[in-house]
Amino acid sequence: MGDSTGPGVGSPDTSRFEVTVTDSRRATAYLIAPEADEYIAIMAVLEASITDMMPAEIAQALREAGTPLDDRLVETRLDKLRDWTAASARTDTSRILRHADLLARNWRWTATPAGRQVQRFYSTVLADTPAMREIPLSSLARVVTALEALAAIVPAGIPETTDVAGADTVEHIGRLFISHDDLDAALVGAEDTLATLADRFDLGDEATSELKQLLVEYATRVAAELETGSARAHRALLTLVPYFEALADAAITASEARALIDRGALAASRGGRRSDWDGLVAWCDPATGRAARFALRLVRALPGMHANLRRLHASSSTATGRARALLLARACTDRTLGRAIFLAAVGDHPWRKLYDEADDDDLPRIPSWRDGPTVTVPDLLRATGRAGARGRPPAARDDTAARAEIDARRRERAAAHLDALREVLAASPGSPLSTAAARVALATLMAATRAPAGGPYRARRSAHRDGLACTLFHVPGQIAVLRAPAWRVWLPDRAMVFHPAGTRASTPPVTSPDTDTPVIMRVSSGGVA
């Protein structure tokens, strides 16, 4: 939809201002209209008035505020404000005394709710530099107190059947969300202002003092308080999680507009929906919540603040970094001492070192440099001034044969290992194994004995190595045996099962719970146990 303003009465308008949107954004149009100053002045009067006003009363108020406008021009502006949904008019029935009065514009004007919000947004956010808002720690305290009180109120029991509605509960819920709104808005504002100040390096003394105050107050008190308070609130909320639905219902039940809320005519205030409570949990999260993010932003802003504070600290004319730099810039132009001044001021010259020590640890006396131990200089360096031979380096040696031999050995070892695995898996428990197979089995067995027990009701320890798994079961009275040609291993009170890695051994009929005590193992070799 197109719209345009025609020329006003008393103040000819030559420009055309198009408002093409048709939704609630029309309420903001007066802020950017060509005659925005006049619109804003009128809206300020309407927003400040507690009653509806006649155009003449508005014009009078404007004159008193220092913005004189003609009555007819005020009416024209009011019409446009009504078109943009920022103001509304209603007929003043008390002034209709004749029939002709019906046709006259006996209207009383007021700002619409949207218009009031837009005007407040303009006056508090857009019109002036946002003022640094104090972090309301009292709100945080009220949030924590309300949550902890709620956590104490809810009884232990089955949440679904618990009735938590009560006068105290509703009061705490109301106090909780009002305080939280207050705290959240303050934190958002403080965060933004903080970031802005930290990024500005052209601050004057006054602004830097403000920054210093911020640093001291926020870093030492607010962040710590927020962290502690949000952690306490989060703990209380975790206790209340099962009761979120019940608490939301309680908040709606206690509302005087419950019928309207149930019919959908009004939205419940905060706390009347489950999502409000979930959002509160996220807000108070010690790791990702608003308080934690605020602390993080504070930490990130600290280096910039430090730089500014250093400038504030050295605020006398010769001690600021800039003043010193200018003095040094002038001094460095000195042809004899300029370079020395630069090096002395900057203090970052690299050292100069001799290298390679002489063998002088056990000298009987202190020799002179020319009579003492020498430091070797490579012959080539002394003879030619070169560190090494010139030219391209030789090509790498051809090691194809060595690689092939190593690959063959690797394949051979893999084949032998596979054979050993097959032998172990095919052998029955306690039957003799070849030396290679027994070594593979022993390696896996040792890994299994070092594995932790499976808990108080489980009797197995299991581990795998190189494709073979071994599971030990705790079976009182049974002895597991691993037999090799030259040695044997006994495990008292154990049953031992070898199986392919990635599979699970079936449990013997009789087992008992295992503990984390070391597995007893007996080894015999050459007839000695």
Add this chain to the structure above:
Amino acid sequence: MSEAQAGNDAAEQTENRGRRAWSVEADAEVSAALRTLAARPWLVAGRDDETIAAVRRNLDTVREAFARLGWVLVVERDLVRLRKSPPVRRDAWAATAPAPATCSWFFLLVAAAEAMPPRVGLAQLVTAARAAAAEAGLPVTTDIAERRAIVAALRMLDERGVIEQMDGVVDGFVHDEHAPVLLAVHHTRLSHVIANFADADPSADPAGWLALVEREPDAARRMRRRLVDDTLVHVADLDEAEADWLSRRFRGDDGAPLAAAFGLHAERRAEGAAFVVPAEAFRRPRELGPLPFPTPGTTGHAALLLCDAAAVDGTLAADRPGWRAIRDSTVLALLASWGQQFGAGRGGWAGEDVDNPAGLAGKVRALLTGLNLLRIDDTTAADDGESAERLWWFSPAAGRWRPATTATTRGPATRRAARDQPPPSDALLILDSPER
């Protein structure tokens, strides 16, 4: 268990608790970090992350070592900066410092950058720096020399991570004042640029200001700084308190632990002392500072040969024990002779140095003077009735690289001559002979 035994066990446990756990790896890491910071006092995140992590792991030990020198270690979130005292030999370090104009624009850019936003165009920064120059009463010429000085100063700031080049090429500013270059200004690092300042006007009284900044009343701290920061110390240069420290505490409770902390070798000789970097403790010559020696190359080779020549033919003096002098003309003759001997170009010396022995002499002089191995005496060498001439006095420490046995040096030209014209006896240079 008897009471005495129980008491001994308790005492042993108490002692064990108080003893610091010793770790070779930890000490080596601390030493490497200390050496790195001594060579590069600015460590910036994104460029020196490994070293910064090592410093953070051993922060207390590193700080303690630098505190003995009176140096402050600044550890920020993305910066580690060592604030050193002024160089111990002012003239030697100043000889290799940037030009005065570059130094001046360095500070003007620092002054201008203070009020700049974190991201700024080069032209905007330079405009602010020129305004700062006007404020400081310095002339602004906008000629190419000034632009070169500005670019050099920006590079110095970029090396320190203070004003970093984000987009574009700073060098383009030399020919185009409006070169599209985006710079990042790190204000927190900017505040650490000026490490030492005295409450006086350095432009009104430069010498007095330097004296104030360089002043260090503690002799022991002066000695520690000299030994850690410089190549070597000559006894003849020390005052009474410093000489006393060198004789009593160099290998004792002060010098040796300090050298050990940095992983350096304490080299004590009759004429002086040095903290020397062991060969295995560095990987690249630049870790030794801007003047490593001995190194390959024409200047390094000529310097090494001159040290050897001084050991053979140098003149002794009673008032300078251990020092050997060579006349200026002899130095030029030797350099010219060696230039012809080794030849110019591939396999030999640099062509410009062979053609210009005087220029090569200047480079060798700068190298050895910077290393505290050479001093030029402008007084006359008229003892033998000859005309006035400068003398090159070689430090006794130049003898630490003397060849163990008689050696010969042959250049490519010599080798070619040897093939064509035997015998080559005139091309041999005897480098080692009984000292006089």
